[in-house]
Amino acid sequence: MVSDKLPGQVSYPLHNLMKKFLPGLVVATLATSSLTVVADEVAEVKITADKVQFVFDVKEFTVNAGQKVKITLVNPEDSVTRQPHNILFVKPGTKDTVGMAANAGLSDPEFLTTKHAVPDSDDVLFSSMLAQPGGEEILEFTAPSEPGDYPYLCTYPGHWAIMNGVMKVK
Numbered sequence: 748m749v750s751d752k753l754p755g756q757v758s759y760p761l762h763n764l765m766k767k768f769l770p771g772l773v774v775a776t777l778a779t780s781s782l783t784v785v786a787d788e789v790a791e792v793k794i795t796a797d798k799v800q801f802v803f804d805v806k807e808f809t810v811n812a813g814q815k816v817k818i819t820l821v822n823p824e825d826s827v828t829r830q831p832h833n834i835l836f837v838k839p840g841t842k843d844t845v846g847m848a849a850n851a852g853l854s855d856p857e858f859l860t861t862k863h864a865v866p867d868s869d870d871v872l873f874s875s876m877l878a879q880p881g882g883e884e885i886l887e888f889t890a891p892s893e894p895g896d897y898p899y900l901c902t903y904p905g906h907w908a909i910m911n912g913v914m915k916v917k
């Protein structure tokens with residue numbers, strides 16, 4: 748009679764333990780892969796700049812109020828325009844104001860270098876650094892507690908008018 752277990756064979760106590768906890772594990776896995784966003788889950792959003800036009804591929808996304816958000820801004824390696832891009836999240840209704848401030852920023856010699864094309868404005872809530880072609884920038888923040896439509900835009904001068912979108916906070 749062979750009493751030794753084969754390598755990898757599960758002993759009975761462990762097997763029972765697995766049976767006891769497995770249903771719970773399955774439920775947890777389903778919950779995290781569900782499309783329903785859970786408040787304490789990080790909303791990861793990848794936003795890619797178009798290679799030819801000054802537009803983002805994501806025009807709109809929704810998060811919960813107070814949710815942690817991680818934005819990955821991608822500037823494609825094979826960008827045709829070879830322009831840098833950033834991403835700013837601004838207060839509801841202030842996209843144009845911030846965009847105009849960005850255009851005006853060109854008179855500041857540091858605007859496109861150390862300031863990463865981010866205008867000095869109280870309407871700017873969160874901003875990334877400039878991503879060069881072939882690069883990416885990560886921007887992490889906590890979504891506002893106030894529900895609403897929060898515009899996002901690239902403030903590299905001349906881009907914002909069409910290079911924008913809306914983060915819906917519900």
Ligand SMILES: [Cu+2]
Nearest residue numbers: 832901903906
């Ligand atoms: Cu841009």
